[in-house]
Amino acid sequence: MTTAVVICPGRGTYNKAELGYLGQHFPDADMLAGFDVLRENAGQTTLTELDSAPRYSSARHSRGDNASGLIYAATLGDFLSIDRDRIEIVAVTGNSMGWYSALACAGAVSANTGFNLANTMGTLMQAAMIGxxxxxxxxxxxxxxxxxxxxxxxxxxxxxxxxxxxxxxxxxxxxxxxxxxxxxxxxxxxxxxxxxxxxxxxxxxxxxxAFHTGLQSDVAKQGRDQIDVTGFGQPAIPMIDGRGAIWWPGATNTGALWDYTLGHQVTESYDFTRAVSVAAREFAPDLFIITGPGSTLGGAVAQSLILAEWRGMRSKQDFQKRQKQVPLLASMGMESQRSSVI
Structure with missing residues (x-):
């Protein structure tokens, strides 16, 4: 069986090419309908309406209050589509708001709690739009x-x-x-x-x-007021956060997890490079799977592995040679690579 670390993308990954991604790939119609109800109850346009729009609008689709929900749903849908009979997921991490997706993928929060978390924080940041x-x-x-x-x-x-x-x-x-x-x-x-x-x-x-800086302190406080700690539980899969810290199943302090997610993760620098390096060194996976939407995170993952000198790689040429021989990365936003993991 192939072992894999799953990496969840952050903001900026649902773009023109991704319009219709949920309609094409989301595997659970009832779950998506549930997300739409949560959006409707909040007075927001549903994900289905946004995803099925006749054309992509940056002004509409890339807004934090819309993009966060779209990206979260696309990520979780891709995670649920991975063939678990062939692939053992040994850890989950993410970039920036991808941490919220990672929480749901790892089972530390439910699908709906994760959606509420991503959607709420995206909405709060859009409303404040600081920096x-x-x-x-x-x-x-x-x-x-x-x-x-x-x-x-x-x-x-x-x-x-x-x-x-x-x-x-x-x-x-x-x-x-x-x-x-x-x-x-x-x-x-x-x-x-x-x-x-x-x-x-x-x-x-x-x-x-100005994500991951002190300018977001008020947004973090609002998030803490709106997101209850009771929605956080033990992960079923190890999670690597934006400091490179590992949250282990059965050994996670759920209060500390809530505190990190709505504190440090919002107001302090996010070290994605370290998260990938820790994932490589601690879990030594056969494969890194990057969920959709989009495929832009692949370069950053490859660069992070090069900076860590993972398996002797020190340059783009080294990575490309290795990827051609035995793939290290599978980006689900690319149809040619998606098919290898579902």
């Missing part, structure tokens, strides 16, 4: 580790953050990328300070707030 995010690489196009470049960029971040009326911080350590978050002055100062690279960076992320 923004941008993304910038510290590795070259060969994906080789460059710790000196990363240190230089982080020094610039700290210098900008120290300026009056400027807020800038590391939001997500994302493989070979830095996702930075802050206020308008902080983001603009960074954009002016660094060279444009690879024809697209630094790249602002539309409809993204």
């Amino acid at each position: 923004g995010q941008l993304i910038y690489p510290f590795v070259g196009e060969d994906w080789r580790a460059d710790p000196a470049r990363k240190a230089d960029l982080m020094a610039q971040v700290h210098e900008i953050n120290a300026q009056a009326d400027h807020v800038l911080a590391l939001s997500i350590d994302l493989g070979g990328m830095l996702v930075l978050a802050g206020n308008a002055a902080g983001l603009s100062a960074f954009e002016a300070a660094v060279p444009r690279t690879q024809d697209r960076f630094p790249m602002r992320l539309p409809n993204h707030a």
Whole structure:
């Protein structure tokens, strides 16, 4: 049997190409209908209506109050579609809001509680819309580790953050990328300070707030007021959080899990790179399965494995050679790879 770590994607992964994803792939019509009822009760457009729209609208589909529910449902649907007769899932992790999906996939919360968590936090962040995010690489196009470049960029971040009326911080350590978050002055100062690279960076992320920074403290408090600790239980599968900490079945303090999820996970940096590294080293899976929607997280997972020198990989070429020989990654957002795990 193939062992696998499942990785749940975060915001920004349900885009134009993913329109209709739930209609095409979600395996449980009753569960999806239940999510729609929760949305209707909250006065929100149902996932089915959003997913079956005649055309994709960034202004509509990428809003936090819509995107979070769509992404959560697509992720959970893909997780439920994995062939468990052939694949043993040994751990689950996620990127940013993918942590909420990971909680449900691992069984630490029910499907509906997980949906309520993702949908509530997405809605609260959209309503507040505090700050923004941008993304910038510290590795070259060969994906080789460059710790000196990363240190230089982080020094610039700290210098900008120290300026009056400027807020800038590391939001997500994302493989070979830095996702930075802050206020308008902080983001603009960074954009002016660094060279444009690879024809697209630094790249602002539309409809993204300053996730994983202290600017989200009020949102975290609102989340704690609305999401009850009683919905959290023991996971059935080990979970790796945004610090690289492992939450084990039968040994999880559920109060601490609630506290992390609606505290540190919201207001402090999310170290996705470390989460992937811990997953590789502690569970040594045959395969990393990235659920949909989308397929953009594959590069960050591969870069994280390269930075960890997993199985001797030190460059993009090393990864591609290994992936061609014996696949390490299966992205369910890609039909050619999806078929290998369902």
